[in-house]
Amino acid sequence: MTILKGLAYAALLSILALIVAVAVATAYLPSYADLTKRSDLGQMIRVRAANGQVLVSMGPSFGQWLTYDRIPPEMRAAMISTEDRRFRSHIGIDPIGIGRALASAFASGHRVQATSTITQQLARNIFLTNNRSFVRKIKEAILAMAVERKFSKDQVLELYLNRVYFGGGAYGIDAASRKFFGHGADHLSLGEAAIIAGLVKAPSNYSPSADVEAARSRSGVVLQTMVRNGFITAQTAAAVDPAKVRIQQTTSQNSVRYFTDWALPQLDTLIDQTSEPIDVWTTLDPAMQVAADRAIRANAPDGTQGALVAIDRDGAVRAMVGGKDYVSSIYNRATQAVRQPGSAFKLFVYLSALESGMKPTDTIIDEPVTIDGWSPRNSTRTNLGPVTLREAFSRSINTISAKIGAQVGFSTIADMARRFGITTPISTYPSMVLGSSDVRLVDMTRAFASVSNKGVAVTPYGIRRVVTADGRMLYQHEADEERVLVAPWVAAEMTDLLQSAVLSGTGRAAQIGRPVAGKTGTTSSNKDGWFIGFSSGLTTGVWMGRDDARPVGGLQGGTAPARAFHDFMSVAVANRPVEQFETQVPMPDWQLTPEEQMFGDQAIDANDMQPMVDENGMPLGTPPAQEPPQQQPMVRPDGTGEPSQQELDQAFPPQPQRQPANPRQRQPQPQDSVPPPDPSQPRPGAP
Template sequence: MARTRSATASSGRSTFKTILQGIVYAAVLAVLALIVAVAVAVANLPSYSELTKRNDLGQMIRVRAANGQVLVALGPSFGHWLRYDQIPAEMRAAMISTEDRRFRSHIGVDPIGIGRALVSAVTRGKRVSATSTITQQLARNIFLTNNRSFTRKFKEAILALALERKFSKDQILELYLNRVYFGGGAYGIDAASGKFFGHGADHLSLGEAAIIAGLVKAPSNYSPTADVQAARSRSGVVLQTMVKNGFISADAAANADPASIRIQQTTNNNSVRYFTDWALPQLDQLIDQTQDPIDVWTTLDPGMQAVADKSIRANAPNGVQGALVSMDRDGAVRAMVGGKDYVDSIYNRATQATRQPGSAFKLFVYLSALESGMKPTDTIVDEPITIDGWTPRNSTRTNLGPVSLREAFSRSINTISAKIGAQVGFTTIADMARRFGITTPISTYPSMVLGSSEVRLIDMTRAFASVQNKGVAITPYAIRKVVTADGRILYQHDQMEQRVLVAPWVAAEMTDLLQSAVLSGTGRAAQIGRPVAGKTGTTSSNKDGWFIGFSSGLTTGVWMGRDDAKPIAGLQGGTAPARAFHDFMTVAVANRPVEQFDTQVPIPDWQLTPEEEMYGDTAIDANAMSPSLVDENGMPLENPPAQGVPQQQPMVRPDGTGDPTQQELDQAFPPQQQQQPQRPPPPQPNRDPSSPPPDATEPRTVSP
């Protein structure tokens, strides 16, 4: 029995010894593996100079206005790299005290901190609290992600040990303070100091250093620009921690009053973000550079943008959204408002929303009519009409009988638009809209002439701008150039090859109609004391209101409505949208020269060629083919003005505002029985309308 007990004890000691030896061997192997892993990591770590470049943190993009003003800074903001001896001692002490008080003594990981965290977890039944040292945080920020897996923590520890082997404590702290994220896009203490206090980090005060040190734990929660009180409260905790750890005295902490520290106020770039959100994605098509910091110079005019934002806010009724786009004669977008408040809604109603344009779509109806051979002085009967079971009605619920094309457009008479659609073809009108840049689907049902197909505000504004440009296509653009920090140009905007959409005389007569709509039609509220051409648009039940027009080379479109498309009492294109256009354009073109519209387009040269060249031996009445000119309202001139005689100027009220008098209306709309001049033949089928017939010798031109 004794021998059995002895054998059992001996066997137990042998087993224990074997297990112990296994543990020792495993520990030795683990240590060896750790040493090898650290050695490999040290060998593969980048050099110190490479780690100071910070390219791995992302691309910094500064978006500039046309005048060079910084509109918004996106991506990481770095500031200057500060050497260890340039960093204030208060800043170094605040960070060590807050994040890693044994920084100077541990080997990259803190065994004491890990042990205390484990004991606390066991005794309190909670998960292990964060124990990352400054070196571990640096390793994670540079090489790893923020996931909480054990594998990531193990890699983090290996890299921290390697960093401690390769770099000194001062170098590690310098790297950390210049790379750590402090919120608001600011990486490093210099960027944070500039953002929050308006000065560099090389002369931070103790209180300011405490605020910055307090941000590392939760940048979004303690950011001074987001919550000043939370940032100051957190800085008080940092100061008390510094006292507890022996970095500063209690008197020094008391004198560093966080409440007295001035926080830099951020500029309000609310509506500008609609523009930058639209512009910046275009960089993917323009440049390949995705690492180096860049400056993006845009077309935006800060003054116009401020006025545009104010005009929408002031005129859009309560509960109603508004949008505005304004572009120059070359397509440069000078102002863009996508809604009343970007903070409340980032949805850009100027570029993303598709809404019915109402009568603003009649631009394409009348362009098709003019291109087909109709003229502003042609008479059409306003009467009830039914097309394929559809019976349009005028907004006044009345019919005027015979009216000129100009008056029909000015009064936005629906039955006339329907007649034009039936005559020229609804597909022709849809093709005209696509030709002028409408990118959304267009219906070819008869009701399409009244704007039943949904469109985007920027597309409609582009179409009107192309009319203003004498029928040559306008392509809106936002980015003028992209430049690197060292001045290297990555992209420069070049004007695209001109593409003629309609003949110059068609665009000129369309401008004449648009001018009449503002002078005496539905767009009178848009008058600004100088020539304006434009068109209103109102959808059924007053769900949408539009006004789009141009003056002095600037084309502006305004839309108003509810996002849920509910009716809005009193909303019409000629009310709030036209007033917003007026308020914006009055300021936007104030410093531009007054430009009269060029509506006196002569008969194309191809009609003036000798009759033998055009018709062979066919006899033509030479008097019937004599040149005829029209005045600024599209009305005929019986005798061409003699050379040197001043040209008649477009009709403008003496004070530039208000409704025209009856005498002015009589001049603009003479009796219909007055003899009208012969119209040039319409363009030949399947031929570019801007080019002459095959037998012409010169292209048609418009007087400069």
């Protein structure tokens, strides 16, 4: 009797303690309005392409919050039948379900199976963790009863259906419906509701995006459960064919992830830290990205990797591929890898030459040369003798690049590379002219884009704007202040050289039926192949090689990389206007003689830089050999007759003849050739 009394007192005290605990928990529960905010689940980041298409969702994905009356009855019935068939009658915990679970465990000798109600799951998801412990189950039960005490059944079900996790980052039925079926949850059919309800037990196992057949099979079980629990008739269930439920195909996020991995870290410097959902609008063009991925996969030799970057004239990155397969390797070879560029580095060699006063038509002798004990050889193992600067660049003649380096200074070339955005260390040894210093593909592509932009710096960017879910603007990209890297005529002359390399030089495989300017690059033993070029305002860089830098038989810049450039650009610029390159630029006033300024800015052709001539073949501004015959007699301003010779001399004093000061206006002479360096004399620009 004493034992029974003791047990009764203990039970009474336990009940009182439970009541007090529930009352206290109820008092401390957040308001219903606070629970409808889902920021506690983590930050949702949707990354969008330039056309608004969602490229990838990072973190949790939320759809619209659906109030109870907007949730389809089929969805409410499917969830209650599957997860908690006595939901409408229990107090937050299900004593009948708990009793059955204990009896089953005692009979079988196994552990007690989970018996959490919808309310318990909601309490656990919001306030607790998923660790399996007796203390956590007690807390869960107390919180569930507090939730039922504070909120109505309809409110509890609304909270649950809008917050429960359905896999794939989707929280709530609306996010799940949009992810798997492509429409909001307020239009769910019975078959679709059955698929979503079946996900709660094991989202990863039954997710339609992971295993469509498993999801459809699970939905059949849900439908039969609804029949057994009286929510639908057997005829209604039989009318639903899970195989006919249309599952939305998920877009491939393979190569796109190279771009998002590069762009998203920039958010730390663009916006203040926030936990609210945001949409990140990027510069990526989905069609170009598909074409880029296809071009790399189709052209990169077996056993090699490939990378591609496409930059628009304003710096917007339109496509980025960092490797053949993101799933097998997340290493971004477009932005992280540093490799030798080979002859693609000659861009900076010839930019330095042109800026120093050389012209595409200047003649230099291709001959054996030795600089500080270094003797470069041409890939053909031959020497051509006198060649123009244009031909030397087009044929990628190494000895000419070495001579230019000796003349303008190797440190000058290194400074030019840094000026154009090369961020990796640049050597100043003579061999640097052949691309012996490691660079990144994105930096090299940026440099070529700046040449295409008439010598004005181009800064790559990937994020256009960032907005919150309610449309509040957090960041808007603004164009950088123009920064001139080289004079416009230097960029025009460089474009002329780059165009010749594609028309008749090593880059012929990159031709796409419209003007293209570019340069190939091949390193020793064919370890790396490059092609970087531009057309119609789009600059594209391609690299191919092995990650372990082993030789690749037959790999040259003018083969696989140039073909990949061709395949990509043929698609990328197909809808853009054909643009002719500007190889005629006006000379600045400070480089014109007074006589030339009288005629205005005369156009100088970067193809040959010849002086403009008149209809008689004489250079403009050249004084005539004799006074031309006058059709009408000259008269004084007051009309009193012809002026005397003395009056004419006073009005028009004779001008001394002079040669144009600008070296670009003289005819190329044989003495313009660069002589071999004298080992006994100090070398200009020597490191």
